[in-house]
Amino acid sequence: MENPPVTLTISQLNRRARQLLETHLPLVWVEGEISNLSRPASGHWYFTLKDEQAQVRCAMFRNRIGLTTFRPDNGDHVLARCRVSLYEGRGDFQLIIEHLEQAGYGALQRQFDALKTRLAAEGLFSDSHKAPLPGMPRRIGIVSSPSGAALRDILSVLGRRFPAIPVRIYPTAVQGREAAAQIADAIALANEDNQCDVLIVGRGGGSLEDLWSFNEEIVARAIYHSRIPIVSAVGHEVDFTIADFAADYRAPTPSAAAEVLSPDGAKLLDRFREMEGLLLRTISRQLHAASQRTDSLGKRLRHPGEQLQHQRRRLTYLGERLRQQMKTACAQRQLNLQHLHKRLGTVHPGIELQRQRQRHRDLSERLQLAMGKQLVQKQQRWKNSLQLLNAVSPLNTLERGYAIVADQQQQILRHARDTSPGERITARLMDGSLQCTVDKIIPE
Structure with missing residues (x-):
């Protein structure tokens, strides 16, 4: 026996349809023209969005309307961000508007x-790239x-x-x-x-x-x-x-x-007029000052004859001063010359030559004394060094009966183990060397 088909009420059907739309369709942007706009006392907006071929009912609730920057009207072309839904009471497909703006403006x-x-x-x-504007x-x-x-x-x-x-x-x-x-x-x-x-x-x-x-x-x-x-x-x-x-x-x-x-x-014209007035006042002051100076110079101006007489007296006065100064200068020069003659007598070449010869003799004597003293000191140092050198000289050691033994390569032998029987060695004495052959090594 077949199971009876599942029967849904209209409310259940509309609810499932609304849930399906809201679950599977995200927020979308829709563009269209507003018509049938209604603003009831509830504060919500209800209207239709349409284009040339279709239309859809829309609802925008009061809490979202407060965020809208413009007041739409019928015929406005708008851009809406919305959720796709269904009004269960009438089974009407509708859009729930979250944001509304004028079409074109938002995109731009x-x-x-x-x-x-x-x-x-x-x-x-950048401000650093901006150029200043010209003043004029x-x-x-x-x-x-x-x-x-x-x-x-x-x-x-x-x-x-x-x-x-x-x-x-x-x-x-x-x-x-x-x-x-x-x-x-x-x-x-x-x-x-x-x-x-x-x-x-x-x-x-x-x-x-x-x-x-x-x-x-x-x-x-x-x-x-x-x-x-x-x-x-x-x-x-x-x-x-x-x-x-x-x-x-x-x-x-x-x-x-x-x-x-x-x-x-x-303003520039007013400024020019102000500068013109200032310039005219300045010129007037300068002309007045020049006029006063001209008057003063005119009063000081004297007849050429008076000027010549004054210059003649001045020339006579200056000539007298010049003669007096020349006499004083000549007297001073004579005194200087006499003083130089006296100084020349004290530095005569013959006297200076005699003084230098005496100085040469003194220096020669001092040099000979110093050289003799240095020679005695050097001889004594040489004797001391010779005695010291003789004390540590190998020849002095050989003179006491010792010998210096070397192998065929002229290497000094210090130990008996440094040679072997049959090897030829050289023994240096005070007055000569001996060529020897080692017969036997006797350890100490």
Whole structure:
């Protein structure tokens, strides 16, 4: 008899289906358009995500809504991180939303963060690489759209603050697929021209997608390799791009970039007027002082005849002083000459020669005495050494009846065992040597 089939209730079936979905499907990312959005008093959100071919019901609970950075509405294109589940009460397949963000923005933001981290690690944002901005630029280059509001704002500020600064425009697209390459080419062209002291690279405000050209790696590297200092002026003050980090200076807006690079013409004019007043006052004082000095010199000016008479008297006075000084100098020279004659008499060559001869005789006598004394000392030392040498001389030993015995190789024999019977030996005596043959060795 067959077993009856297992029968499940609807609740059991839906529960098993929910458990199966939640167990076997991990968190997934889903992109779609919001419709049928409902925000009941419970604080939860219920809506449908759809694309061109299908739709799915979604629920986002209050504890996750508090972490959402924007408030969605019907028609919004969103990106959701969610769990796949099933509502048991109605058997509806649904998604439980854990995180919700605008589609496109989140992906671009992640791409922005990844590129920023990588370029920072390579040193493209290093402060040590950033160049200072010129205080008074000779020419400013602008890399931007020729029809954009940013260019008009920059030119307006430059014209208002300091219109004397010439401007070179490098037109380029600032939005779209080809914009990044055009911006990089414009920066390279500006460096090749080398006509500008500084470059403003930027555009007006917009969404993250609109500003994305300035987040491209090619633009960041073009800014980094630029020999000309670059001011990044992209969007509004709250907008940050990769170009801002790579640039030598980041301006919050294009207008702010123009203000940073251009001096205030009105303040300079006021300063020039102040310096003009100071210069005029200085010149006036100097002219007044020169006038007073001229008056004083005019009063001191005398007639040429008086000057000649004064110079004649001075010449007479100086002539008299010169004659007096010459007489005094001649008298002094005569005294010096007499003194030298007396000194010469004391050092006459004949007297000096006689003194040197006497000194030579004294030295000769001292030398002979010293040599005789040295000779006696040397002879005594030689006798002492001879007696000492004779005391230890082998010949003196031989004279007392001893002999020096050597083998055929002339090696001295000190022991009887150093030879053998039949060997020829030599015995040296005081007055000669004996050739002997050993007959027998007699040990002591």
